[in-house]
Amino acid sequence: MHSSSLIGHTQELxxxxxxxxxxxxxLMDTFFRAHKxxxxxxxxxxSEKTYGTLRHLRKCGLLVSxxxxxxxxxxxxxxxxxxxxAAYVCVQEQRREITPEDISSKLKNSRLQExxxxxxxxxxKPVPGRSETTATRIGVEHSFPDWMVQKFxxxxxxxxxxxxxxxxxxxxxxxxxxxxxxxTVEQCQAELRKQGIETxxxxxxxxxxxxxxRINVFSVPTFREGWFEVQDEGSQLLPVxxxxxxxxxxxxxxxxxxxxxxxxxxxxxxxxEIFATDINSFRLEELRKRTKRAGVQNVRVxxxxxxxxxxxxxxxxxxxxxxxxxxxxxxxxxRNPGMKWMVTEQTVAEVSEKQRSILHASAQLxxxxxxxxxxxxxxxxxxNEDTV
Numbered sequence: 076m077h078s079s080s081l082i083g084h085t086q087e088l089x090x091x092x093x094x095x096x097x098x099x100x101x102l103m104d105t106f107f108r109a110h111k112x113x114x115x116x117x118x119x120x121x122s123e124k125t126y127g128t129l130r131h132l133r134k135c136g137l138l139v140s141x142x143x144x145x146x147x148x149x150x151x152x153x154x155x156x157x158x159x160x161a162a163y164v165c166v167q168e169q170r171r172e173i174t175p176e177d178i179s180s181k182l183k184n185s186r187l188q189e190x191x192x193x194x195x196x197x198x199x200k201p202v203p204g205r206s207e208t209t210a211t212r213i214g215v216e217h218s219f220p221d222w223m224v225q226k227f228x229x230x231x232x233x234x235x236x237x238x239x240x241x242x243x244x245x246x247x248x249x250x251x252x253x254x255x256x257x258x259t260v261e262q263c264q265a266e267l268r269k270q271g272i273e274t275x276x277x278x279x280x281x282x283x284x285x286x287x288x289r290i291n292v293f294s295v296p297t298f299r300e301g302w303f304e305v306q307d308e309g310s311q312l313l314p315v316x317x318x319x320x321x322x323x324x325x326x327x328x329x330x331x332x333x334x335x336x337x338x339x340x341x342x343x344x345x346x347x348e349i350f351a352t353d354i355n356s357f358r359l360e361e362l363r364k365r366t367k368r369a370g371v372q373n374v375r376v377x378x379x380x381x382x383x384x385x386x387x388x389x390x391x392x393x394x395x396x397x398x399x400x401x402x403x404x405x406x407x408x409x410r411n412p413g414m415k416w417m418v419t420e421q422t423v424a425e426v427s428e429k430q431r432s433i434l435h436a437s438a439q440l441x442x443x444x445x446x447x448x449x450x451x452x453x454x455x456x457x458x459n460e461d462t463v
Contacts, residue, residue, distance in 0.1 A: 076117050079177040084110065084117075085124045086156050086181065092129065092413055093156070099129060099413045119289075120172065128163040129412040130244045133218035134202055135162040142197045146190060154182050158194070165198035213237050217244055222420050223405070230456050239454065247409040249286040250277060252306040252334075255341045256370050260284065263302050270295060280311040282338070301368040306334045309406075313399075313450050314338040321346040323394040328382060328437055329353055333362035333374075335399060340371040349374045350393070354381065382436040394445045396437050400430045402451040402458050423457055430462045 088106045092099050103125065107118055128135055139158040143150055150158065161178045164171050175191035182188050202215055210224040213233075217224075217240035227236035251274070253263045264274050264284055272290065277283030284303070292298055292305060314335050319325050321343045327336045330351035339349050353359050356378045366374050379385060403418045403426055404411070434449055441447050451458050 076113070078120070078173050079180045081117055081120045082124075082157065082160065082173060082177050083181050084113070085121050085128075085160055086153060088121060089125050089128060089156050089160065090153065092125065096417060098411045099126070100411065124160055124163065124173075126246070126412060127167055128160050131163050131167055131218045132159070132412075132416070133220075134166065134215060135159040135218075137202055137215065138162040138166070138198050141202075142194050143187075145197070146187070146194075148184060148187055150184055150187070154184050154187065157181055158187075161191075161195065162198045165195055209233055213240055217241055219243075219415055223415065223418070226455055226457075230454075243408040244412070245409060247307070249289055249292065250280075250306060250308050250311075251284045251286070251292065251303040252280070252311050252338060253282045253284060253303050254301055254337070254369050255282060256345060257300070258297075258302045263297065266297050266302065267295070270297070277308045277311075280308045280315065282315075282341075283308050283311055299368070301370055304334060304337060304365070304369070306338070310334060310452075311338065313448075314342055317395065317397070317446075317448055319343050319347070319395055323347045324350075324392065325395040325397065326350045326352070326385075326389070326393045326437075326440060328396060328398045328433065329400060330359070330362060330376075331355065331399070332358045333365055333376075335397070336362060336374060337365060337369050337371055339397075340366070340369070340373055343373060345370075345372050347373055350377060350389075351375065352377045352379045352385065354379060382433050386436060386439055389440050391440070391442045393440050393442060396441050396445070396447050398434055398437050398447070398449045400433055400449060400451050400458075400462075402426055402430065402453040403455060405453040405455055407452050423455060427457050427462060430458060434462065 088103065091106065092102050095102055103122060107113060113121065136159060139155060139162055157178055164173055175195050179188040179191040210221045210228060213219065213236060214221045214224045219240050224236060224240065227239050231239065253260045260276065260282060267274055272295065273287040274284040275287065277285055297303060319339055319342055323343065324347060325339055327339065327349060330336045330353045333351055336349060336351045351362060351374050359376050359378055363376055403423050404414055405418060408414050438447050449463050453459065
């Protein structure tokens with residue numbers, strides 16, 4: 076498909092994402108299912124430009140505002156999105172896959188169509204404007220909200236805060252966790268290689284394989300046979316550090332779709348008892364499907380309305396209670412860059428209260444001498460150290 080047509084699809088998808096509160100990856104999957112005529116190269120183009128613009132939304136928005144102000148032009152929402160995509164390509168991509176003509180062919184503002192060469196040159200210059208504070212400077216450069224950058228600075232210092240922002244703008248790799256109930260890491264890697272899929276062992280997780288290139292692993296035979304799950308390396312490490320004993324009674328309070336639940340089962344060699352609970356019945360249904368595919372036999376899945384549902388029956392019952400608490404998800408921005416602009420300081424305050432409530436109730440379920448483990452996927456002290 077011609078690049079100008081792909082730019083039109085990118086504009087459409089980005090518009091949907093910016094108007095929704097749903098995660099970008101969910102909306103993107105829905106979009107591609109509705110546009111099945113897009114080939115793998117086309118989907119790659121659209122997804123890269125969409126995610127790239129989302130990652131650098133603040134900087135791109137400032138550039139568009141500056142150039143339209145200089146040209147004394149006003150732009151509608153659709154043209155604004157097109158120009159932000161152009162800004163992203165000019166600022167962040169070393170090899171430009173689109174030209175001024177590709178953008179101008181989709182613009183509704185005819186006057187801007189005639190000035191696209193100038194606009195591309197403008198976008199290639201440093202972002203104009205003032206940077207009154209360190210948080211603003213970093214926030215503009217890496218497209219993060221000032222309040223979040225300020226939190227990072229207070230916790231980690233200016234240098235580390237900027238490194239964190241830069242790292243959260245990187246493209247996350249696709250990492251697999253080998254299901255040791257079915258295969259060893261070496262066996263899985265060899266089988267994937269036979270299917271034309273190259274991987275490398277992860278640096279920290281003993282069960283991880285990182286894909287050399289992005290592919291749809293859910294259509295791979297070894298996935299359907301339960302040999303592996305898609306799971307970030309950091310997520311894989313939590314059960315490894317916990318090292319649950321095979322005969323333990325373990326409660327996974329906020330199990331969700333059960334990525335860590337399945338790893339607990341493998342570490343416990345399908346022995347002992349794992350209770351997986353959550354308030355989201357749809358995610359638990361997905362867990363049931365995954366346990367069947369993975370050959371897991373020691374997991375009991377239970378829907379609850381709240382953690383209090385467990386207190387009467389399971390007080391002081393479990394050897395290990397694992398609280399993978401609901402959180403702001405700041406640590407997962409690489410996978411959901413639009414989250415930067417959905418999370419607010421009020422969001423963090425509200426979720427912190429919920430975390431404390433869950434943690435307090437969960438502590439009452441641990442038997443004497445047992446362990447209570449708390450984890451989140453956020454970087455914010457307010458949801459971690461301040462909660463425990």
